[in-house]
Amino acid sequence: MDIGNKIKTYRKIQNLSQEELARKVYVSRQTVSNWETNKRYPHIQNILLLSVLFDVSVDELIRRDLEAMKAKLSNKKVSRAMATYTAIMLIATLIGAISIGTVFYFEESTTVIFVPISCFAIMLLSSFKLERLKNSQDLKTFSEIVAFVGGSDVEKQRTKRVLGKDKIQKAIIMIEFAAAFSLISLISIFLFGYFK
Known part of the structure; x- marks a missing residue:
């Protein structure tokens, strides 16, 4: 936050x-110290008193901080949306893989096929939404996504990008995902076939 430096200046x-x-703004010396070291943010009434005392606008005191707060709130919204779409995608994948066995168990029923198809459609839609959110934040690698969701420095992770390595990692993740889906589907087919 920038307000600490401005108060000190x-x-x-x-x-x-x-x-x-x-004394002039009716707080303790420790509170002023905490403001200047950005350990605490002043309450609005303190900001108003400081702007009068320093003869500057409130906007002058908090402008950069507001921009940083807006960015942080925006990042939290995107992060929550990413978590939601990831959860939806994983749940739809799991249900879809398990429901493959029901297709073989109830082979005379044609409506059962709509369960895995619906799950696949939901999974696909969620993955597209997730990819759009990643692109809107310029998140290319897994470490960038983790840093973004955790509120860490994404720029630090962006400097570590290696284009070829990133594509290989993405391919490995897709292969692992397909293997897990296939394994769950095979287990489901086996279990439903066993009870048939």
């Missing part, structure tokens, strides 16, 4: 110690 321009500033 304006305090020094006014030739005030942390204690003197604290």
Whole structure:
């Protein structure tokens, strides 16, 4: 956050110690110290008092912080959406793989086939939505996705991109996903066939 640096700068321009500033805005010296080191964010009434004391607009004090907060909120929304679509995709895949066995168990019924088809459609739609969200945030690697969802520095992970390696990792993930789907489907077919 940028407000800590601004409070410190304006305090020094006014030739005030942390204690003197604290008295003028009715807080403790430790609170001012916490503001300046960005350990705490001032309450709105303190921001108003500081803007009057320093003779600057509230906008001047908090502009960059608002932009950072908006970006953080936007990232949280995207992160929640990514988690939701991932969960939907995985659940649809699991149900779809298990339902393959029911197709063989109820082979005389043609309506049973719609369960795995519906699950596959839901899985596909969720994966497209997930891919669109990843592209909107310029997330290419698994480590970038983890950093983004965890609120860490994504730029640091972007500098580690290796284009060929990223494509290989994506292919390996797809192969593992297909293998897991096939294994669950085979187990489902075996179990439903065993009870038939």
